Amino acid sequence: QKNLSILSADQIELGKMLLDLGQGHVFEHWPDPGVEDDDKKALLDQVSILNSSYPGGLSTYIKTARELLADSKAGKNPFDGFTPSVPSGEVLTFGDDNFIQYEESGVKQVQNAAFVLVAGGLGERLGYKGIKVALPMETTTCTCFLQHYIESILSLSEASFKQAQGCECRRDVPLVIMTSDDTHERTLQHLESNSYFGMKSTQVKLLKQEKVACLADNDARLALDPNNKFRIQTKPHGHGDVHALLYSSGLLKEWKDMGLRWVLFFQDTNGLLFKAIPAALGVSAVKEYHVNSLAVPRKAKEAIGGITKLTHTDGREMVINVEYNQLDPLLRATGHPDGDVNCETGYSPYPGNINQLILELGPYIDELSKTGGAIKEFVNPKYKDSTKTEFKSSTRLECMMQDYPKTLSPSARVGFTVAETWLAYAPVKNNPEDAAKVPKGNPYHSATSGEMAIYRANCMILRKAGVKLDDPVTQVFNGQDVEVWSRVVWKPKWAVTFTDVIGKVSGNNSVSQKSTLVIKGRDIFIKDLSLDGALIVDAVDNAEVKVGGSVCNSGWAVEGIDKDSSELPEEVRIRGFQIIKTEQLQQFYGEPGKFSL
Numbered sequence: 367q368k369n370l371s372i373l374s375a376d377q378i379e380l381g382k383m384l385l386d387l388g389q390g391h392v393f394e395h396w397p398d399p400g401v402e403d404d405d406k407k408a409l410l411d412q413v414s415i416l417n418s419s420y421p422g423g424l425s426t427y428i429k430t431a432r433e434l435l436a437d438s439k440a441g442k443n444p445f446d447g448f449t450p451s452v453p454s455g456e457v458l459t460f461g462d463d464n465f466i467q468y469e470e471s472g473v474k475q476v477q478n479a480a481f482v483l484v485a486g487g488l489g490e491r492l493g494y495k496g497i498k499v500a501l502p503m504e505t506t507t508c509t510c511f512l513q514h515y516i517e518s519i520l521s522l523s524e525a526s527f528k529q530a531q532g533c534e535c536r537r538d539v540p541l542v543i544m545t546s547d548d549t550h551e552r553t554l555q556h557l558e559s560n561s562y563f564g565m566k567s568t569q570v571k572l573l574k575q576e577k578v579a580c581l582a583d584n585d586a587r588l589a590l591d592p593n594n595k596f597r598i599q600t601k602p603h604g605h606g607d608v609h610a611l612l613y614s615s616g617l618l619k620e621w622k623d624m625g626l627r628w629v630l631f632f633q634d635t636n637g638l639l640f641k642a643i644p645a646a647l648g649v650s651a652v653k654e655y656h657v658n659s660l661a662v663p664r665k666a667k668e669a670i671g672g673i674t675k676l677t678h679t680d681g682r683e684m685v686i687n688v689e690y691n692q693l694d695p696l697l698r699a700t701g702h703p704d705g706d707v708n709c710e711t712g713y714s715p716y717p718g719n720i721n722q723l724i725l726e727l728g729p730y731i732d733e734l735s736k737t738g739g740a741i742k743e744f745v746n747p748k749y750k751d752s753t754k755t756e757f758k759s760s761t762r763l764e765c766m767m768q769d770y771p772k773t774l775s776p777s778a779r780v781g782f783t784v785a786e787t788w789l790a791y792a793p794v795k796n797n798p799e800d801a802a803k804v805p806k807g808n809p810y811h812s813a814t815s816g817e818m819a820i821y822r823a824n825c826m827i828l829r830k831a832g833v834k835l836d837d838p839v840t841q842v843f844n845g846q847d848v849e850v851w852s853r854v855v856w857k858p859k860w861a862v863t864f865t866d867v868i869g870k871v872s873g874n875n876s877v878s879q880k881s882t883l884v885i886k887g888r889d890i891f892i893k894d895l896s897l898d899g900a901l902i903v904d905a906v907d908n909a910e911v912k913v914g915g916s917v918c919n920s921g922w923a924v925e926g927i928d929k930d931s932s933e934l935p936e937e938v939r940i941r942g943f944q945i946i947k948t949e950q951l952q953q954f955y956g957e958p959g960k961f962s963l
C-alpha cells in the first residue's frame with residue numbers, strides 16, 4: 367500500500383493482479399517509498415512482459431500451473447484413458463519412383479510455403495558457446511547450418527518457380543527464425559554480417575520468444591531470483607512458443623493473404639533435413655495432410671519420441687508424439703506386456719519424431735484462432751523427497767511444438783512421413799563426453815557424427831545415381847566410432863532433389879575413399895570422372911562446366927585431434943578431427959559460357 371505513490375496506474379493494476387493471484391510474497395520485502403524505487407518499477411515492468419507475452423496472461427499461467435502441479439503431485443498419468451496404436455503414414459524409400467514423384471510434387475509446393483526455424487535453444491547439451499545455427503555443418507567447406515538452410519530454401523524456391531513458370535508469379539519464400547534472449551542478437555548479427563546468405567533481408571523475420579516465470583512451490587508461487595529480490599526468476603518455455611508467436615505476429619494472416627498453403631517447421635542443427643523436405647512436402651500435398659511429421663525409423667526404446675495414435679475411451683483420437691520415456695510404460699499399461707519392442711522390420715512400429723513438421727496453413731489458422739497458439743503444457747518439478755511438497759529448485763511450465771495436434775478435432779488429417787535416417791536426421795545436440803558414452807550402435811548426435819552423416823548421405827545419393835564410391839573406413843574421433851566416407855559436398859544450387867543429381871551425373875564416375883569433391887556452381891555436369899584426391903569446382907550461374915577425366919593428387923585428409931588442445935577453435939575440438947588440406951585441383955569459372963575441366 368505504502369508504495370502506491372511511486373507507481374503508475376498500469377503498474378498498480380499489475381500489482382493488484384498479482385495480489386489477486388495469491389502472489390503477495392513478491393512485495394513482502396519492499397522497503398518504504400524512496401528506497402530502491404527503480405528496482406520496484408523494474409519488477410513490475412518485468413511482470414508486464416511476462417503477462418503480455420503469455421496467451422491468456424499470468425492469471426492463465428498460474429491457474430494452469432496449479433492444475434498441472436496438482437496432477438504431478440498426485441502422480442496422475444497424462445495418458446489416462448488413452449490406448450496407443452500404430453498410426454498410418456507414408457514410408458519413403460530414397461530414390462524409388464514413389465520418392466521421385468513425391469519430390470516433384472513437393473518442389474511445386476515450395477512457392478506456396480513459409481519456413482520456420484526454431485532456434486531459441488542455446489544448446490547446453492552440446493557445450494558450444496556460440497549460437498548453434500552459426501556452427502559449421504561440415505568442415506570441408508565450413509558452411510554453417512544457417513547458410514545451408516537459407517541456400518536450400520532459395521534453391522528450392524528457384525526450382526519451384528521454374529516448375530510452375532507461366533502459371534504463377536514469383537514469390538520470395540518467407541523464413542521466420544524464432545530466437546530467444548540467449549540467441550537473438552547473435553542470430554541477427556550473423557545474418558547481417560553475411561548479407562543474409564543471399565536472401566533478401568525483408569524475407570527473413572526474427573520472432574523472439576520470452577521466457578516464462580519460475581514457480582517456487584506446488585501453489586505456483588512465483589520464484590524470485592536468488593540474486594535479485596526485485597526480479598522474478600525465468601526459464602525457457604520450450605519450442606512450443608513458436609505457434610503463439612506466429613499467430614500474434616500477424617504473419618499467418620499475411621501468408622494466407624499472399625496465397626501460401628504450407629508452413630514448415632524445422633530445428634537448428636539437422637544438416638540432412640533438406641534432403642527429405644521436398645518429398646515430405648509432396649506427401650502433405652498429395653495426401654492433403656493438415657499435419658505431417660517427418661519421422662525416421664526408430665529402434666524400440668531409442669531416445670527419441672514415437673509418433674503414436676492415441677484413442678480415448680470417450681472417443682477422442684489423436685496422432686501425436688509420445689516421448690520415449692512415456693511410450694514404453696504406456697504400452698505396458700495398455701495390454702502390451704513387453705512394452706516398446708521392435709517388430710519384424712527390426713524397428714519399433716512407432717516412427718521416431720524428429721520434430722520437422724509441415725502444417726497446412728488454412729486449418730492451422732482456424733485452429734489458432736480458437737487457441738491463440740497456446741499449446742498443451744507440462745511441468746517437470748524435481749521434488750526434494752517422496753512427499754512431493756518441496757522442489758529442489760524452481761520449476762516452470764514447458765511446451766513442445768510437436769504437441770500442436772493435441773487440441774485438434776478427430777476430423778483433422780494428421781499423418782507422418784518416414785524417411786531413412788541416413789537421409790533425413792543427423793542432429794548435432796550432444797557434447798563429446800556424453801556422445802562417447804552413448805551405447806554402441808545408438809546414434810551419437812554429436813558434431814562428429816553430424817558431419818560424417820553429411821558425407822555419407824551425399825555418397826549414398828551419388829551411389830544411387832550410378833557413381834562408384836569406395837566403401838567408408840571406420841575411425842574413432844572423440845571416443846566415437848564413425849564411418850568416414852569420401853568428403854562429397856555440394857551447394858543446394860547444384861542439386862536439391864534426386865532428379866537434380868541424376869540430371870547432372872552421367873557416364874562412368876568413380877571416387878576413392880580418400881577423396882574430397884566439392885561442387886559449388888549450379889551448372890556443373892559430372893561425366894566420366896575418376897577422382898583420387900581433392901577437386902573443388904565453382905562456376906558462376908550460366909557457366910556450363912563438364913567435369914571429367916582423371917584427377918589425382920594428395921588431396922585433403924581427415925586427421926584426429928586432441929579435443930582438449932587449446933590451440934584449436936571450439937567448433938573443431940567438438941568434432942575430434944580436422945581437415946588437413948595438402949593438395950587439390952581447384953577450378954573457378956567466372957564467365958558465362960561452356961567449359962570442360
Ligand code: UGB
Pocket residue numbers: 484485486487488544546575602603604605632633634635670671687719720721766793795
Ligand atoms: N528451441 C527453441 O527454439 N526454444 C526453446 O525454448 C527450446 C528449444 P532441443 P528437445 O529432434 O531429437 C526435441 O533442445 O526439445 C529449439 C523434441 O522435443 O535440441 O530436447 C532449439 O533451438 C524431441 O521429441 O531438442 O527435443 C532446437 O532447434 C525430439 O524430436 C529445437 O527447438 C528431439 O527434438 C529443439 O530443441 C530431436
